[in-house]
Amino acid sequence: xxxxxxxxASTRGKADLFDAPDFYCLDDLLTAEHKLxxxxxxxxxxxxxxxxxxxxxxxxxFPRQLVAKFGQIGVFGATIPxxxxxxxxxQISYGLMTQEIERxxxxxxxxxxxxxxxxxxxxxxxxxxxxxxxxxxxxAKGTLLGCFGLTEPNHGSDPGSLETxxxxxxxxxxxxxxxxxxxxxxxxxxxxxxxxxxxGKVRALILERGMEGLTASEIPNKWSLRASSTGQLHxxxxxxxxxxxxxxxxxxKSALKCLDQARYGIAWxxxxxxxxxxxxxxxxxxxxxxxxxxxxxFQLIQKKLAEMLTDITQAQLLCWRLGMLKNEDKATTxxxxxxxxxxxxxxxxxxxxxxQILGGMGIVGDYPIMRHLMNLESVSTYExxxxxxxxxxxxxxxxxxxxx
Numbered sequence: 001x002x003x004x005x006x007x008x009a010s011t012r013g014k015a016d017l018f019d020a021p022d023f024y025c026l027d028d029l030l031t032a033e034h035k036l037x038x039x040x041x042x043x044x045x046x047x048x049x050x051x052x053x054x055x056x057x058x059x060x061x062f063p064r065q066l067v068a069k070f071g072q073i074g075v076f077g078a079t080i081p082x083x084x085x086x087x088x089x090x091q092i093s094y095g096l097m098t099q100e101i102e103r104x105x106x107x108x109x110x111x112x113x114x115x116x117x118x119x120x121x122x123x124x125x126x127x128x129x130x131x132x133x134x135x136x137x138x139x140a141k142g143t144l145l146g147c148f149g150l151t152e153p154n155h156g157s158d159p160g161s162l163e164t165x166x167x168x169x170x171x172x173x174x175x176x177x178x179x180x181x182x183x184x185x186x187x188x189x190x191x192x193x194x195x196x197x198x199x200g201k202v203r204a205l206i207l208e209r210g211m212e213g214l215t216a217s218e219i220p221n222k223w224s225l226r227a228s229s230t231g232q233l234h235x236x237x238x239x240x241x242x243x244x245x246x247x248x249x250x251x252x253k254s255a256l257k258c259l260d261q262a263r264y265g266i267a268w269x270x271x272x273x274x275x276x277x278x279x280x281x282x283x284x285x286x287x288x289x290x291x292x293x294x295x296x297x298f299q300l301i302q303k304k305l306a307e308m309l310t311d312i313t314q315a316q317l318l319c320w321r322l323g324m325l326k327n328e329d330k331a332t333t334x335x336x337x338x339x340x341x342x343x344x345x346x347x348x349x350x351x352x353x354x355x356q357i358l359g360g361m362g363i364v365g366d367y368p369i370m371r372h373l374m375n376l377e378s379v380s381t382y383e384x385x386x387x388x389x390x391x392x393x394x395x396x397x398x399x400x401x402x403x404x
Contacts (some may be wrong), residue, residue: 010113019274019279020059020128020273021278021312023309023312023313024235024313024316024317027204027319028059029098029320030060032188033089033093034096035192037089038096038097038099040073041073041082041096041097041098041100041101041172042100042103042263044069044073044100045100045101045103045104046380047106048066048069049063049066049101049105049108050104050272053105053227053371054371056226057105057107057227058226059226059366060109060222060226060227060367060374061219061227062111062187062227062228063108063227063315064229065240066108066111067111067145067215068141068142068143070111070112070115070141070142071133071141072141072142074087074140074227075087075097075112075116076112076120076141076142077116077120077124077139077140078093078094078097078116078141078244079091079093079105079116080120080121080124080136080140083180084124084132084135084136084137084140085136085138085139085141086120086124086136086140087140090323090327091326092327094116094265095264095265095268095319095323096268097112097320098112098113098265098266098268099268099272099275099360101269101272102268102269102270102271102272102273103272103273103275103276105334105371106225106228106270106370106372106373106375106376106379107225107226107228107375108227108228109265109266109272110183110225110228110268110379111145111183111184111229112146112265113143113262113265113269114146114147114183114184114262115139115146115184115256116148116258116265117262117264117265117317118122118146118147118148118192118258118261118262119139119146119147119148119190119192120136120140120146121258122148122192122249122254122360123135123136123139123192123246124187124384125207125254125258126135126204126246126247126248126249126254127206127245127246127247127248128247130243131206131243131244131297133173135190135206135293139190143188144190145184145187145189146184146188146189146190146191146192147182147183147184147190147191147233148182148191148192148258149164149179149182149185149192149193149194149207149233150162150177150179150259151175151179151180151182152164152348152401153178153180154285154384156181156321157384157385157403159194159252159255160252161330162177162194162196163177163196164176164177164178164179164193164194164195164196164197165177165195165196165197165198165366166195166196166197166203166205166222166240167197167198168192168197168198171242172241172242173239173244173245174206174238174239174240175193175205175233175235175236175237175238175239175240176237176238177336178232178233178235179221179232179233180219180232181230181232181382182228182230182231182232182233183228183288183382184227185229185231186216186217186229186231188209188216189208189209190206190207190208190209191207191214192204192205192246192258193205194207194252194255194296195234195236201250201251202250202251202252202254203246203249203250204245204254204319205240205244205246206240206244206245207235207238207244211238211240212238212239213235213236213237213238213239214233214234214235214238215233215236216232216233216234217232218229218230218231218395219231219381224374224375224377224378225378228351233273235287240329244381255334257267259383260331260333260336263339263384264322264323264326264331264336264339265337265338266340266343266344266379266395267315267318267319267322267340267342267343268319268323270315270340270343270344270347270379271312271315271343271347273347273351273372273375273379274306274308274311274312274315274343274346274350274351274374275312275374276368277308277347277351277368277373278305278308278309278312279368280354280367280368280369281304281305281354281357281358281360281369281392282296282357284361284367285301285305292372295357301357303344304353304357305355305357305388307353308349308353308354308377311346311349311350312346312350314342314346315342315346315347318338318342318343319339319343320344322335322339323335333392334363334392334395334396337384337392338393340389341384341386341390342382343388344376344379344380344386346378347376347379348376348377351369351373351376352373354369355373356370388403391403
Protein backbone atom coordinates (compact mmCIF):
# COMPACT_ATOMS: atom_id res chain seq x y z
CA UNK A 1 0.00 0.00 0.00
CA UNK A 2 1.19 3.54 -0.81
CA UNK A 3 1.12 5.72 2.28
CA UNK A 4 0.93 9.40 3.09
CA UNK A 5 0.16 10.81 6.54
CA UNK A 6 -1.70 13.37 8.75
CA UNK A 7 -5.33 14.11 9.74
CA UNK A 8 -8.48 15.58 8.14
CA ALA A 9 -10.50 18.60 9.14
CA SER A 10 -12.94 18.68 12.00
CA THR A 11 -14.35 21.96 10.68
CA ARG A 12 -13.56 24.12 7.69
CA GLY A 13 -10.42 26.15 8.24
CA LYS A 14 -9.29 23.94 11.13
CA ALA A 15 -7.89 21.01 9.19
CA ASP A 16 -5.15 20.10 11.65
CA LEU A 17 -7.23 20.11 14.81
CA PHE A 18 -8.64 16.59 14.82
CA ASP A 19 -7.77 14.80 18.05
CA ALA A 20 -9.08 11.25 17.81
CA PRO A 21 -10.82 10.11 21.01
CA ASP A 22 -9.03 7.11 22.54
CA PHE A 23 -10.15 7.03 26.16
CA TYR A 24 -9.29 3.35 26.69
CA CYS A 25 -5.87 3.56 24.96
CA LEU A 26 -6.84 1.28 22.10
CA ASP A 27 -3.91 2.62 20.12
CA ASP A 28 -1.76 0.44 22.37
CA LEU A 29 -3.42 -2.59 20.75
CA LEU A 30 -2.65 -1.48 17.20
CA THR A 31 0.46 -2.47 15.29
CA ALA A 32 2.80 -0.03 13.61
CA GLU A 33 1.28 -1.09 10.28
CA HIS A 34 -2.24 -0.35 11.53
CA LYS A 35 -1.21 3.14 12.57
CA LEU A 36 0.58 3.75 9.27
CA UNK A 37 -2.50 2.70 7.32
CA UNK A 38 -4.73 4.94 9.42
CA UNK A 39 -2.37 7.87 9.05
CA UNK A 40 -2.22 7.43 5.27
CA UNK A 41 -5.99 7.42 4.87
CA UNK A 42 -6.45 10.24 7.38
CA UNK A 43 -4.07 12.39 5.37
CA UNK A 44 -5.84 11.48 2.12
CA UNK A 45 -9.22 12.46 3.56
CA UNK A 46 -7.84 15.79 4.75
CA UNK A 47 -6.14 16.53 1.45
CA UNK A 48 -8.59 15.17 -1.13
CA UNK A 49 -12.03 14.85 0.47
CA UNK A 50 -12.56 17.47 3.16
CA UNK A 51 -12.00 20.49 0.87
CA UNK A 52 -14.65 19.34 -1.63
CA UNK A 53 -17.18 17.04 0.03
CA UNK A 54 -19.51 19.73 1.37
CA UNK A 55 -19.80 21.31 -2.06
CA UNK A 56 -20.53 17.96 -3.71
CA UNK A 57 -23.09 17.10 -1.04
CA UNK A 58 -24.84 20.43 -1.54
CA UNK A 59 -24.98 19.75 -5.29
CA UNK A 60 -26.02 16.12 -4.74
CA UNK A 61 -23.14 14.93 -6.92
CA PHE A 62 -20.56 12.18 -6.53
CA PRO A 63 -16.89 13.27 -6.86
CA ARG A 64 -16.00 10.74 -9.54
CA GLN A 65 -12.35 11.82 -9.59
CA LEU A 66 -11.83 10.23 -6.17
CA VAL A 67 -12.29 6.69 -7.51
CA ALA A 68 -8.88 6.56 -9.19
CA LYS A 69 -7.32 8.23 -6.13
CA PHE A 70 -8.85 5.62 -3.83
CA GLY A 71 -7.19 3.04 -6.04
CA GLN A 72 -3.85 4.80 -5.86
CA ILE A 73 -3.73 4.76 -2.05
CA GLY A 74 -4.86 1.13 -1.87
CA VAL A 75 -8.24 1.27 -0.12
CA PHE A 76 -10.04 -0.85 -2.73
CA GLY A 77 -9.76 -4.54 -1.88
CA ALA A 78 -7.47 -3.90 1.06
CA THR A 79 -7.84 -7.49 2.33
CA ILE A 80 -7.72 -9.13 -1.13
CA PRO A 81 -4.43 -10.98 -1.81
CA UNK A 82 -1.72 -8.94 -3.50
CA UNK A 83 -1.53 -11.38 -6.41
CA UNK A 84 -4.86 -9.97 -7.59
CA UNK A 85 -3.94 -6.34 -6.97
CA UNK A 86 -5.33 -6.13 -3.44
CA UNK A 87 -3.55 -4.84 -0.37
CA UNK A 88 -3.12 -8.16 1.45
CA UNK A 89 -3.86 -6.36 4.73
CA UNK A 90 -5.66 -7.62 7.80
CA GLN A 91 -9.21 -6.80 8.90
CA ILE A 92 -8.18 -4.20 11.49
CA SER A 93 -6.38 -2.24 8.77
CA TYR A 94 -9.45 -2.33 6.56
CA GLY A 95 -11.65 -1.23 9.46
CA LEU A 96 -9.39 1.73 10.20
CA MET A 97 -9.56 2.70 6.53
CA THR A 98 -13.35 2.81 6.54
CA GLN A 99 -13.33 4.68 9.86
CA GLU A 100 -11.21 7.45 8.42
CA ILE A 101 -13.09 7.63 5.12
CA GLU A 102 -16.47 7.93 6.85
CA ARG A 103 -15.04 10.63 9.08
CA UNK A 104 -14.96 12.48 5.79
CA UNK A 105 -18.32 11.32 4.43
CA UNK A 106 -20.54 8.24 4.54
CA UNK A 107 -21.07 8.37 0.79
CA UNK A 108 -17.36 8.01 0.11
CA UNK A 109 -17.15 5.08 2.53
CA UNK A 110 -20.16 3.52 0.79
CA UNK A 111 -18.29 3.64 -2.51
CA UNK A 112 -15.27 1.94 -0.94
CA UNK A 113 -17.37 -0.64 0.89
CA UNK A 114 -19.27 -1.65 -2.23
CA UNK A 115 -16.14 -1.90 -4.34
CA UNK A 116 -14.20 -3.89 -1.74
CA UNK A 117 -16.81 -6.03 0.03
CA UNK A 118 -19.61 -6.44 -2.50
CA UNK A 119 -17.76 -6.51 -5.82
CA UNK A 120 -14.16 -7.59 -5.29
CA UNK A 121 -14.93 -9.99 -2.44
CA UNK A 122 -17.51 -12.12 -4.34
CA UNK A 123 -15.25 -12.30 -7.40
CA UNK A 124 -12.37 -13.40 -5.19
CA UNK A 125 -14.45 -15.79 -3.05
CA UNK A 126 -16.76 -17.26 -5.69
CA UNK A 127 -15.19 -16.47 -9.06
CA UNK A 128 -13.09 -18.49 -11.47
CA UNK A 129 -9.39 -17.82 -11.83
CA UNK A 130 -10.10 -16.19 -15.20
CA UNK A 131 -12.64 -13.84 -13.61
CA UNK A 132 -10.24 -12.92 -10.83
CA UNK A 133 -7.47 -12.10 -13.28
CA UNK A 134 -9.81 -10.18 -15.57
CA UNK A 135 -11.54 -7.93 -13.05
CA UNK A 136 -9.75 -7.70 -9.70
CA UNK A 137 -6.61 -5.75 -10.73
CA UNK A 138 -8.68 -3.03 -12.43
CA UNK A 139 -11.09 -2.83 -9.51
CA ALA A 140 -8.17 -2.51 -7.09
CA LYS A 141 -6.64 0.32 -9.13
CA GLY A 142 -9.93 2.15 -9.50
CA THR A 143 -9.85 1.94 -13.28
CA LEU A 144 -13.01 -0.15 -12.94
CA LEU A 145 -15.88 0.67 -10.60
CA GLY A 146 -18.45 -1.91 -9.55
CA CYS A 147 -21.86 -2.20 -7.93
CA PHE A 148 -23.84 -4.97 -6.20
CA GLY A 149 -27.34 -5.79 -7.39
CA LEU A 150 -29.37 -7.59 -4.74
CA THR A 151 -32.11 -5.22 -3.47
CA GLU A 152 -35.18 -4.97 -5.71
CA PRO A 153 -38.10 -2.50 -5.90
CA ASN A 154 -40.41 -4.99 -4.16
CA HIS A 155 -37.86 -6.78 -1.99
CA GLY A 156 -35.50 -5.01 0.42
CA SER A 157 -35.29 -6.83 3.74
CA ASP A 158 -36.64 -9.98 2.07
CA PRO A 159 -34.03 -10.85 -0.57
CA GLY A 160 -35.26 -14.43 -0.59
CA SER A 161 -38.24 -13.24 -2.66
CA LEU A 162 -36.16 -11.62 -5.40
CA GLU A 163 -37.75 -11.75 -8.85
CA THR A 164 -34.86 -10.95 -11.22
CA UNK A 165 -34.28 -14.08 -13.27
CA UNK A 166 -32.33 -15.59 -16.13
CA UNK A 167 -32.83 -18.47 -18.52
CA UNK A 168 -30.18 -20.50 -20.29
CA UNK A 169 -29.55 -20.29 -24.01
CA UNK A 170 -26.89 -21.98 -26.12
CA UNK A 171 -23.90 -19.84 -25.16
CA UNK A 172 -25.41 -17.13 -22.93
CA UNK A 173 -27.97 -16.39 -20.24
CA UNK A 174 -30.95 -14.11 -20.85
CA UNK A 175 -31.49 -11.82 -17.84
CA UNK A 176 -34.62 -9.85 -16.94
CA UNK A 177 -35.61 -7.81 -13.88
CA UNK A 178 -34.54 -4.75 -11.93
CA UNK A 179 -32.61 -3.66 -8.84
CA UNK A 180 -33.11 -0.58 -6.65
CA UNK A 181 -31.03 1.45 -4.18
CA UNK A 182 -27.78 0.34 -5.75
CA UNK A 183 -24.70 2.35 -4.72
CA UNK A 184 -22.46 3.24 -7.70
CA UNK A 185 -25.05 1.90 -10.20
CA UNK A 186 -25.22 4.98 -12.47
CA UNK A 187 -21.44 5.12 -12.92
CA UNK A 188 -20.40 1.47 -12.49
CA UNK A 189 -18.40 -0.41 -15.12
CA UNK A 190 -19.51 -3.82 -13.83
CA UNK A 191 -22.31 -5.14 -11.64
CA UNK A 192 -22.58 -8.29 -9.54
CA UNK A 193 -26.24 -9.22 -10.05
CA UNK A 194 -28.09 -11.85 -8.05
CA UNK A 195 -30.90 -13.59 -9.92
CA UNK A 196 -32.85 -16.84 -10.09
CA UNK A 197 -32.17 -19.48 -12.72
CA UNK A 198 -34.87 -21.66 -14.30
CA UNK A 199 -34.71 -24.02 -11.33
CA GLY A 200 -35.37 -21.14 -8.93
CA LYS A 201 -31.84 -21.17 -7.51
CA VAL A 202 -30.16 -17.85 -6.74
CA ARG A 203 -26.89 -17.33 -8.62
CA ALA A 204 -24.61 -14.37 -9.34
CA LEU A 205 -23.70 -12.92 -12.73
CA ILE A 206 -21.11 -10.32 -13.73
CA LEU A 207 -22.60 -7.70 -16.03
CA GLU A 208 -20.57 -5.10 -17.91
CA ARG A 209 -21.52 -1.58 -18.89
CA GLY A 210 -22.65 -1.47 -22.50
CA MET A 211 -24.41 -4.84 -22.58
CA GLU A 212 -27.53 -4.47 -24.68
CA GLY A 213 -30.65 -4.25 -22.54
CA LEU A 214 -28.78 -3.08 -19.42
CA THR A 215 -29.69 0.43 -18.27
CA ALA A 216 -28.91 2.39 -15.11
CA SER A 217 -30.56 5.51 -13.75
CA GLU A 218 -29.87 7.88 -10.87
CA ILE A 219 -32.27 8.19 -7.93
CA PRO A 220 -33.00 11.94 -7.63
CA ASN A 221 -33.97 14.20 -4.72
CA LYS A 222 -32.08 12.42 -1.95
CA TRP A 223 -31.77 14.15 1.43
CA SER A 224 -29.16 11.61 2.56
CA LEU A 225 -25.89 10.34 1.04
CA ARG A 226 -26.05 13.28 -1.32
CA ALA A 227 -22.39 12.90 -2.32
CA SER A 228 -22.99 9.25 -3.27
CA SER A 229 -24.16 7.92 -6.62
CA THR A 230 -27.25 5.79 -5.97
CA GLY A 231 -29.47 4.31 -8.65
CA GLN A 232 -31.49 1.59 -10.28
CA LEU A 233 -30.50 -1.21 -12.65
CA HIS A 234 -32.89 -2.49 -15.31
CA UNK A 235 -32.43 -5.70 -17.30
CA UNK A 236 -34.41 -6.25 -20.48
CA UNK A 237 -33.34 -9.46 -22.24
CA UNK A 238 -29.68 -8.85 -21.38
CA UNK A 239 -27.41 -11.45 -22.95
CA UNK A 240 -24.83 -12.44 -20.35
CA UNK A 241 -21.99 -14.72 -21.52
CA UNK A 242 -21.91 -18.00 -19.64
CA UNK A 243 -18.36 -17.35 -18.51
CA UNK A 244 -19.75 -14.40 -16.48
CA UNK A 245 -21.54 -16.67 -14.02
CA UNK A 246 -19.73 -16.81 -10.66
CA UNK A 247 -19.18 -20.58 -10.48
CA UNK A 248 -18.96 -20.92 -6.68
CA UNK A 249 -21.82 -18.58 -5.72
CA UNK A 250 -24.75 -20.78 -4.73
CA UNK A 251 -27.89 -19.42 -3.13
CA UNK A 252 -28.55 -16.44 -0.92
CA LYS A 253 -25.97 -17.69 1.59
CA SER A 254 -23.28 -16.51 -0.83
CA ALA A 255 -24.85 -13.07 -1.12
CA LEU A 256 -25.16 -12.85 2.66
CA LYS A 257 -21.46 -13.65 3.05
CA CYS A 258 -20.78 -10.57 0.95
CA LEU A 259 -23.10 -8.52 3.14
CA ASP A 260 -21.20 -9.66 6.22
CA GLN A 261 -18.05 -8.14 4.73
CA ALA A 262 -19.84 -4.86 4.04
CA ARG A 263 -21.51 -4.70 7.45
CA TYR A 264 -18.15 -5.10 9.12
CA GLY A 265 -16.84 -2.05 7.28
CA ILE A 266 -19.97 -0.10 8.17
CA ALA A 267 -19.43 -0.78 11.89
CA TRP A 268 -16.02 0.91 11.67
CA UNK A 269 -17.23 3.61 9.30
CA UNK A 270 -20.11 4.74 11.50
CA UNK A 271 -17.62 4.97 14.35
CA UNK A 272 -15.61 7.40 12.23
CA UNK A 273 -18.65 9.64 11.71
CA UNK A 274 -19.30 9.58 15.46
CA UNK A 275 -15.69 10.48 16.25
CA UNK A 276 -15.81 13.44 13.88
CA UNK A 277 -19.07 14.79 15.30
CA UNK A 278 -17.84 14.40 18.87
CA UNK A 279 -14.57 16.20 18.23
CA UNK A 280 -16.27 19.07 16.39
CA UNK A 281 -18.73 19.47 19.27
CA UNK A 282 -16.01 19.28 21.94
CA UNK A 283 -13.94 22.00 20.32
CA UNK A 284 -16.96 24.16 19.65
CA UNK A 285 -18.03 23.88 23.29
CA UNK A 286 -14.61 25.06 24.45
CA UNK A 287 -14.66 28.05 22.06
CA UNK A 288 -18.30 29.17 22.22
CA UNK A 289 -18.83 31.84 24.89
CA UNK A 290 -22.24 32.35 26.48
CA UNK A 291 -22.95 34.14 29.76
CA UNK A 292 -19.28 35.20 29.78
CA UNK A 293 -17.85 31.67 29.82
CA UNK A 294 -17.42 28.73 27.43
CA UNK A 295 -20.46 26.52 27.15
CA UNK A 296 -18.17 23.56 27.93
CA UNK A 297 -18.34 24.74 31.55
CA PHE A 298 -22.07 24.03 31.76
CA GLN A 299 -23.18 20.80 33.39
CA LEU A 300 -25.57 19.78 30.60
CA ILE A 301 -22.87 20.20 27.94
CA GLN A 302 -20.44 18.14 29.98
CA LYS A 303 -23.11 15.47 30.40
CA LYS A 304 -23.59 15.30 26.62
CA LEU A 305 -19.84 15.10 25.96
CA ALA A 306 -19.33 12.44 28.63
CA GLU A 307 -22.10 10.27 27.21
CA MET A 308 -20.82 10.76 23.65
CA LEU A 309 -17.31 9.69 24.64
CA THR A 310 -18.66 6.66 26.52
CA ASP A 311 -20.68 5.59 23.47
CA ILE A 312 -17.69 6.03 21.18
CA THR A 313 -15.41 4.07 23.49
CA GLN A 314 -17.85 1.16 23.62
CA ALA A 315 -18.09 1.20 19.82
CA GLN A 316 -14.30 1.24 19.50
CA LEU A 317 -13.98 -1.80 21.73
CA LEU A 318 -16.66 -3.61 19.74
CA CYS A 319 -14.88 -2.86 16.46
CA TRP A 320 -11.47 -3.91 17.70
CA ARG A 321 -12.68 -7.23 19.10
CA LEU A 322 -14.73 -7.96 15.98
CA GLY A 323 -11.70 -7.20 13.83
CA MET A 324 -9.62 -9.66 15.82
CA LEU A 325 -12.31 -12.31 15.40
CA LYS A 326 -12.40 -11.59 11.65
CA ASN A 327 -8.63 -11.96 11.47
CA GLU A 328 -9.02 -15.41 13.03
CA ASP A 329 -11.97 -16.22 10.72
CA LYS A 330 -14.18 -16.64 13.78
CA ALA A 331 -16.60 -13.71 13.43
CA THR A 332 -20.22 -14.80 13.05
CA THR A 333 -23.03 -13.09 11.18
CA UNK A 334 -24.75 -12.29 14.47
CA UNK A 335 -21.60 -10.71 15.91
CA UNK A 336 -21.24 -8.55 12.81
CA UNK A 337 -24.92 -7.59 13.01
CA UNK A 338 -24.49 -6.50 16.61
CA UNK A 339 -21.58 -4.23 15.72
CA UNK A 340 -23.30 -2.74 12.67
CA UNK A 341 -26.56 -2.02 14.49
CA UNK A 342 -24.94 -0.74 17.69
CA UNK A 343 -22.32 1.48 16.08
CA UNK A 344 -24.71 3.13 13.63
CA UNK A 345 -27.11 3.84 16.49
CA UNK A 346 -24.22 5.26 18.51
CA UNK A 347 -23.20 7.47 15.60
CA UNK A 348 -26.74 8.77 15.18
CA UNK A 349 -26.99 9.54 18.88
CA UNK A 350 -23.61 11.30 18.93
CA UNK A 351 -24.46 13.32 15.82
CA UNK A 352 -27.78 14.44 17.31
CA UNK A 353 -26.10 15.53 20.55
CA UNK A 354 -23.38 17.34 18.61
CA UNK A 355 -26.05 19.15 16.64
CA GLN A 356 -27.60 20.31 19.93
CA ILE A 357 -24.26 21.54 21.28
CA LEU A 358 -23.63 23.60 18.15
CA GLY A 359 -27.12 25.12 18.25
CA GLY A 360 -27.94 26.94 15.03
CA MET A 361 -24.43 26.37 13.67
CA GLY A 362 -25.16 22.65 13.75
CA ILE A 363 -27.29 22.90 10.61
CA VAL A 364 -24.92 24.84 8.34
CA GLY A 365 -22.32 23.49 5.95
CA ASP A 366 -19.46 25.21 7.78
CA TYR A 367 -19.62 22.21 10.10
CA PRO A 368 -20.15 18.55 9.06
CA ILE A 369 -22.73 17.65 11.71
CA MET A 370 -25.96 17.84 9.74
CA ARG A 371 -24.41 16.13 6.71
CA HIS A 372 -23.28 13.23 8.90
CA LEU A 373 -26.66 13.11 10.62
CA MET A 374 -28.53 12.90 7.31
CA ASN A 375 -26.09 10.33 5.93
CA LEU A 376 -26.46 8.10 8.97
CA GLU A 377 -30.19 7.84 8.34
CA SER A 378 -29.30 5.84 5.23
CA VAL A 379 -26.49 3.90 6.90
CA SER A 380 -29.01 2.79 9.52
CA THR A 381 -31.16 1.31 6.76
CA TYR A 382 -28.84 -0.25 4.21
CA GLU A 383 -27.05 -3.60 4.47
CA UNK A 384 -29.85 -4.65 6.83
CA UNK A 385 -32.10 -2.23 8.68
CA UNK A 386 -31.73 -1.52 12.40
CA UNK A 387 -34.71 -3.77 13.19
CA UNK A 388 -33.59 -6.61 10.92
CA UNK A 389 -30.27 -6.73 12.77
CA UNK A 390 -32.16 -6.91 16.05
CA UNK A 391 -34.05 -9.91 14.67
CA UNK A 392 -30.82 -11.55 13.53
CA UNK A 393 -29.61 -11.25 17.12
CA UNK A 394 -32.98 -12.46 18.41
CA UNK A 395 -32.68 -15.54 16.23
CA UNK A 396 -29.19 -16.15 17.59
CA UNK A 397 -30.43 -15.82 21.18
CA UNK A 398 -33.61 -17.90 20.91
CA UNK A 399 -33.08 -20.12 17.89
CA UNK A 400 -36.39 -18.83 16.50
CA UNK A 401 -36.29 -16.81 13.25
CA UNK A 402 -38.93 -14.10 13.79
CA UNK A 403 -38.54 -12.69 10.27
CA UNK A 404 -39.79 -15.81 8.48
